[in-house]
Each structure stands twice: as structure tokens, then as C-alpha cells.
Amino acid sequence: MNEELRRHYERWVYPRYPLAASIPPWDTYALNLDALYARFNGALPGSHARRILLAGCGSFSPYPTSLANPGVSITALDLSAANLRRARLHCFLHGRFGIDFQRGDILDPVAAQGEYGFIDSFGVIHHLADPLEGVRALERRLAPGGILRLMVYSRGARRGAESIRTALRLLKIGDVAAIKGLIRRAPEGSRFRRYVDASSEAAFDAGIADAFLHPRTRTYRIDEFMALVGDTGLTPLMFAHDGALPPVTEEVSRLRRLEGGGEETPNFILYLGRQPIGGCGPASDARLMLNPALRQAVGCLRLAPVVVVPRLGRRNPRLGFAEKRFLRRFISPVAVASLNPQELERARPFLDALFLVAFR
Numbered sequence: 001m002n003e004e005l006r007r008h009y010e011r012w013v014y015p016r017y018p019l020a021a022s023i024p025p026w027d028t029y030a031l032n033l034d035a036l037y038a039r040f041n042g043a044l045p046g047s048h049a050r051r052i053l054l055a056g057c058g059s060f061s062p063y064p065t066s067l068a069n070p071g072v073s074i075t076a077l078d079l080s081a082a083n084l085r086r087a088r089l090h091c092f093l094h095g096r097f098g099i100d101f102q103r104g105d106i107l108d109p110v111a112a113q114g115e116y117g118f119i120d121s122f123g124v125i126h127h128l129a130d131p132l133e134g135v136r137a138l139e140r141r142l143a144p145g146g147i148l149r150l151m152v153y154s155r156g157a158r159r160g161a162e163s164i165r166t167a168l169r170l171l172k173i174g175d176v177a178a179i180k181g182l183i184r185r186a187p188e189g190s191r192f193r194r195y196v197d198a199s200s201e202a203a204f205d206a207g208i209a210d211a212f213l214h215p216r217t218r219t220y221r222i223d224e225f226m227a228l229v230g231d232t233g234l235t236p237l238m239f240a241h242d243g244a245l246p247p248v249t250e251e252v253s254r255l256r257r258l259e260g261g262g263e264e265t266p267n268f269i270l271y272l273g274r275q276p277i278g279g280c281g282p283a284s285d286a287r288l289m290l291n292p293a294l295r296q297a298v299g300c301l302r303l304a305p306v307v308v309v310p311r312l313g314r315r316n317p318r319l320g321f322a323e324k325r326f327l328r329r330f331i332s333p334v335a336v337a338s339l340n341p342q343e344l345e346r347a348r349p350f351l352d353a354l355f356l357v358a359f360r
Contacts, residue, residue: 049117244313
């Protein structure tokens with residue numbers, strides 16, 4: 001177990017969202033196992049893959065993941081007992097039960113044993129001494145066809161934070177109270193003040209500690225990240241950060257151009273698969289069903305549109321009355337062959353957004 005990381009998160013529970021913080025179920029659509037597995041395999045997961053692992057779950061992610069996947073086995077793994085206590089309490093207060101909370105290290109083969117259809121490791125591997133070893137440990141836990149979501153810090157997105165971390169080390173400032181004092185005294189318009197004013201993390205102590213005092217962080221240029229992924233047996237499937245282009249190769253080229261021009265890049269979010277079969281899309285022998293996480297949204301008869309936050313890097317279709325009425329048809333699976341050309345064309349944006357799921 002990485003003792004230095006464990007001590008950090010025992011002291012600084014992260015993220016420190018209020019226990020009353022809730023999210024609508026339909027905002028969890030990008031965490032739904034059925035939708036993700038079918039997107040890249042053209043089939044719903046079998047019993048061997050109907051398990052989810054949150055690898056480095058922190059204090060919050062078990063709650064939205066359980067909202068998105070009622071009845072699915074979820075393992076929440078984290079180094080920190082404090083993070084797990086907070087995550088368990090948050091779930092309890094919002095009526096989410098049946099989650100297996102485990103304290104442990106993703107590098108430990110005894111922890112979170114078995115195979116999983118979806119593993120979420122958001123903002124974790126860039127804190128490991130050997131990130132490649134961490135990704136390979138997760139790869140070994142993926143069922144055939146399983147999906148892994150990784151988020152890592154990009155060099156461009158973390159430029160400001162890393163320069164502040166360097167300055168704090170040189171000044172030998174290593175506690176949150178001292179940093180908060182610097183923030184209060186920072187002149188308006190200074191680089192430091194501009195950064196903290198724009199950062200949601202700087203609004204709370206655990207966020208300040210995570211951004212500026214974390215014992216180990218690593219940032220990646222896009223070619224470095226893709227080289228890391230290339231040293232595994234996993235297949236890159238789709239980037240999901242803000243502004244991402246759907247084809248992986250095109251998004252890598254776009255990010256490379258941004259880096260070459262010295263422009264800011266988002267932190268990288270990438271879905272990877274273990275031996276993915278490939279999605280079936282709206283093939284003539286496929287069926288379409290509504291993403292289970294959206295059932296409450298489309299079942300709502302009110303006229304006001306439902307706002308669904310983009311989670312795949314691009315804008316979502318609106319969900320007004322007409323859209324909800326159309327999607328309501330797919331609460332039970334509908335054969336593609338039964339749709340006329342106009343209906344099929346209308347369904348395509350919802351398939352792209354993961355609102356509809358295509359499978360055989």
C-alpha cells in the first residue's frame with residue numbers, strides 16, 4: 001500500500017462535497033454499465049461482466065455510480081478509510097445501498113478480486129509511482145469486452161497548478177492555512193490570484209491540499225499518455241473530455257496541435273476496452289433501448305426540457321417534450337427493422353450521445 005498517498009487522503013477527504021449534495025439520476029447516464037458495454041461490444045454484458053469497480057473511489061463516486069446502475073454489483077476501492085467512511089455515509093443518506101466498500105490498493109492483487117465489466121479510475125493513476133503498473137493492474141481485472149475509463153492530468157491543463165506547487169516548495173510552504181493566507185494577500189490580477197479565483201478546488205481546504213500539496217502528481221502530454229496506453233493490451237475507444245472529437249486518432253491529432261501551439265488542453269478522459277468486439281450501431285438486426293439512467297427523465301410529462309450535462313465531450317440533444325415522447329418508445333427495446341427511415345435518422349443523435357443503446 002502506498003503509505004504516503006494513504007496518509008494524505010486520511011487527512012484530506014476528497015472531494016469534500018456537502019453530504020446533502022445530490023444529482024438527478026439522468027445526469028449519471030455516462031456511468032451506466034449496459035450503455036457503455038453495448039456501445040463498444042454491440043451486446044449487453046453477460047453475468048460475468050455485470051460488476052463495476054471504482055478504482056480509487058474517493059468520497060463521492062459510489063453515489064452517482066449506484067444511481068446509474070441499480071441492481072448492479074459495485075465495488076468501491078480506496079486507500080483511505082476516511083474517504084470510504086464519507087462515501088458510505090453519503091450513499092446512506094441518499095438511499096444507496098448494496099455497495100461493497102473495500103480499503104485497499106489497486107496494485108494489490110488481493111484487493112477487488114474477480115473480473116469487472118466497467119472499471120472507473122478517475123484522477124488516480126497519475127498519483128502512482130508507476131502509472132503503467134497501475135493501468136496493467138486494472139487491465140487484469142477487466143472481463144473480456146470490459147471498459148476502463150481513465151482520467152489523467154494533462155500538461156496543458158495543470159500548467160498553472162504545477163507552477164504554484166513548484167513555488168510553494170521553493171518557499172517551503174507546506175500547509176493549507178499558510179496557502180489560504182497567501183490567497184487572501186494575493187493582488188488582484190496576479191497569476192496566482194487568477195488561478196485560484198478560477199479554480200473550484202481553491203474554495204475548500206481539501207481542494208487546496210489536493211491541488212497544491214499532493215505528495216505525488218504526474219502530468220502528461222498526449223503522446224506520453226498514448227504511449228502509456230500503448231504499453232498495455234487495451235484498445236483506445238473514445239475520448240470524453242470537453243471538446244473531444246469522436247475518432248481517437250483525430251482527437252490525438254487535435255490535442256497535439258494545441259500542445260504545439262502552447263494552448264491549454266483539457267485533462268484527458270479516455271475509455272479503453274479489453275478485447276472489445278465493436279459496437280453494432282443501428283444495424284438492421286439490432287435493437288435500440290433507452291439508457292436505463294434516463295428513464296426517469298423521459299418519463300417526466302412536464303413541458304420544461306430536462307438539462308443533461310454533456311459527459312462525452314460534446315453537446316447533447318435537448319430533452320424537451322417532443323424528444324422525451326420519442327425516447328419513451330424505447331423504454332422497452334425496439335427492433336431497428338421496425339423503424340422507418342425518418343425515425344432511424346431521428347434516433348442517431350441520441351445514439352451518439354449514449355441516450356439510446358444499440359445491441360444485438
